[in-house]
Amino acid sequence: MGFYYGVSEDALTLTASTTELISDASGTYTAVANQCAPATKYYYKAFMKVWNPDTNVYDTIESKVVKSFTTTESTPVSVSLPELPAYGSSDKVVTMYRTGGTSGTDANRNYTFNYSTTYYSALWVAYPLTYADTQGDASHSGNWAYNTASGISNNYQVNVISNSYGVNYGNSDYSRGHQIPNADRKSDQTALDQTYLVTNQTPQLQDQFNASVWSTLEGKVRGLLSSTRPTETVYVITGPVYQTIGGDETITYLDAANSSIKPSRVPIPNYYWKVLLKVKTNSSGAVVGASTIGFWYAHKPYGLTKGPDFTTFIMSVNEIEKKTGFNLFSNLPDEYEDTVEANTNWAAFESFNR
Numbered sequence: 001m002g003f004y005y006g007v008s009e010d011a012l013t014l015t016a017s018t019t020e021l022i023s024d025a026s027g028t029y030t031a032v033a034n035q036c037a038p039a040t041k042y043y044y045k046a047f048m049k050v051w052n053p054d055t056n057v058y059d060t061i062e063s064k065v066v067k068s069f070t071t072t073e074s075t076p077v078s079v080s081l082p083e084l085p086a087y088g089s090s091d092k093v094v095t096m097y098r099t100g101g102t103s104g105t106d107a108n109r110n111y112t113f114n115y116s117t118t119y120y121s122a123l124w125v126a127y128p129l130t131y132a133d134t135q136g137d138a139s140h141s142g143n144w145a146y147n148t149a150s151g152i153s154n155n156y157q158v159n160v161i162s163n164s165y166g167v168n169y170g171n172s173d174y175s176r177g178h179q180i181p182n183a184d185r186k187s188d189q190t191a192l193d194q195t196y197l198v199t200n201q202t203p204q205l206q207d208q209f210n211a212s213v214w215s216t217l218e219g220k221v222r223g224l225l226s227s228t229r230p231t232e233t234v235y236v237i238t239g240p241v242y243q244t245i246g247g248d249e250t251i252t253y254l255d256a257a258n259s260s261i262k263p264s265r266v267p268i269p270n271y272y273w274k275v276l277l278k279v280k281t282n283s284s285g286a287v288v289g290a291s292t293i294g295f296w297y298a299h300k301p302y303g304l305t306k307g308p309d310f311t312t313f314i315m316s317v318n319e320i321e322k323k324t325g326f327n328l329f330s331n332l333p334d335e336y337e338d339t340v341e342a343n344t345n346w347a348a349f350e351s352f353n354r
Contacts, residue, residue, distance in 0.1 A: 002031045005044035009066050012043060038335060041070045076286030077333045081106060082279055083310040084128040086330035087114055094150045094199075096192045099150045099322035110191045115197060117156040119267050121202045124239035124326065125179040130232065131225035140196055144176060147197040155166035155197045155262045165203050169266050170254030175211075177204025179238050181218050187250060202240045203254060203268050208301035216306050217274060217295055217313070224276075232353070235277040237328055240269030240299075244323045272297045274318050277329050280353045291352035292329060293343055294305045294320045317341035 002017035036042060045066045049058040073166035087093050095112040097104030108150050146154050159168055166172030179200050185191040194200070203212040224234050243249045253265040256339035273296050296315040302308065317328055318341045320339035329337060343349060 001029055001046065001048040003033070003044045003046055004062070005033055005042050006039060007042060009043045012045060012066075014130060016044075036071045037339075038071055039073045041068055043056075043068045051318070071294075076282060076284070076288050077280065078281075078284070078286045079331050081109075081112075081334070082277060082329065082331055083128055083237060084116075084289075084329075084331055085111060085124060085126065085237060086327035092117070092152065094152075096148075096149075096194045096197075098188050100190050102151075109184065110188075110194050111200075113179070113341070115150070115152055115156075115199055117152070119240075119242055120158050120263050121158060121174075121240055121269075122179055122199055122283065125200065125238050126235070127180050127184070129184055129221070129225065129236055130233045131227055131230055132187050132221050133184055133191075133226065134186055135227075138186050138189045138192040140182060140192055142196075144196045144198050144201065145193075147199040150197075150199060152199060158201070158263065158266055159199070159261050160198060164206075165254060167264075168257050168261055170203070173205055173207075174254065175206035176201040176204040177210045177214070180236075183218065183222065183260070184236075203266060204272075205299065205301055208303055208307075209297075209299060209342065212305065213297065213302045213307040213310070213313070214272065217297075217310050220310055221274070231353070232277075235279070235329070238272070238274040239272065241271040241324060242267055242269055244271070245325045247323075269299050271299055271323075273315075273320050273324065275320060275328055276349065277332075278352050279332075287333060287336065288334055289353065290340045291343060291349050292317045292340050293349040296320060296323070311346050314331075314344050315348060316344050329343040 002015060004012035005014050005016060006012040016033040018029045018031045043066050046063040048061045050061060052059045092115040093112060094102055094115065096102060096110045098108045098110045111125055113122035113125045116123050146157050160176050164176050165174035178195055179202065180195050182192055182195045185195055221234060221236065225232060242251050249270045251267050253267050256264045273294065275294040276291060278291045279287050282288050294315045294317045295313045297313050321328055
């Protein structure tokens with residue numbers, strides 16, 4: 001037995017079943033309704049399923065009495081590092097700080113990445129982005145560097161220091177594609193330099209992907225921010241996918257020019273994704289609202305123009321989690337994480353919290 005419940009007397013679509021042993025047709029039984037939103041009125045009625053030996057099925061007996069209850073307001077929760085996915089102790093997760101290296105405070109974090117020594121790339125890179133981050137005079141020579149502060153051996157970092165793919169690996173169609181873009185860190189020289197660590201790049205098709213549809217998306221993300229809203233933050237996670245969960249995609253490789261180059265073969269991602277988060281907080285810093293949206297791209301040529309409209313690549317965060325196996329924005333309170341990650345409306349995300 002248990003209870004049918006819902007937000008309307010005519011739509012009791014949710015079920016809360018008792019975990020107690022039913023020994024009598026009468027008595028007091030309880031069940032937990034665990035799909036409730038805060039400060040919401042719910043209606044409910046009892047049901048009992050009784051085995052019918054004549055038909056060999058359970059007959060359902062429902063109460064004719066519908067009652068109601070109202071949930072309380074939730075307690076706002078302060079969230080530290082809203083951009084971080086969940087990760088385990090065996091994951092190679094490193095945070096780079098604007099003051100240089102891998103030690104610092106949350107306030108001066110640059111970005112965090114989860115590195116794979118199997119794919120020689122970060123499986124995700126997560127960071128906060130404000131309007132101020134996109135403004136400034138920081139510049140870079142274009143040469144990349146090994147990430148010597150991360151504790152990751154150079155043998156697991158791709159040797160594309162002075163040249164893009166095509167000299168040491170594969171062919172010149174592929175460039176060193178930033179995961180956190182250099183244009184997202186123009187206000188601070190150290191932060192910008194850290195976007196040119198080879199742990200932050202993957203082989204991306206240059207002219208018809210990196211410089212076209214992917215560049216368009218990166219520009220749209222920066223376009224969410226404005227000097228009129230200097231404290232507004234968009235939390236970003238981005239990453240490559242070599243094989244989806246349950247998928248059997250073929251992984252192709254770029255081979256090194258000679259055996260002295262380590263690693264000797266570099267896998268090419270089959271997909272790229274990016275997810276975005278905005279949060280609304282109260283005066284105490286507790287989260288009182290949130291909005292997310294995601295994007296999913298097959299890694300293929302899209303032409304020399306800007307390609308299809310960026311909104312055609314929208315995918316909910318929920319769907320991207322299913323494809324990647326990651327629990328994204330895991331630090332959000334459950335009441336927000338469970339609901340806001342279904343959004344696929346760009347206009348709703350863009351206007352949130354303005």
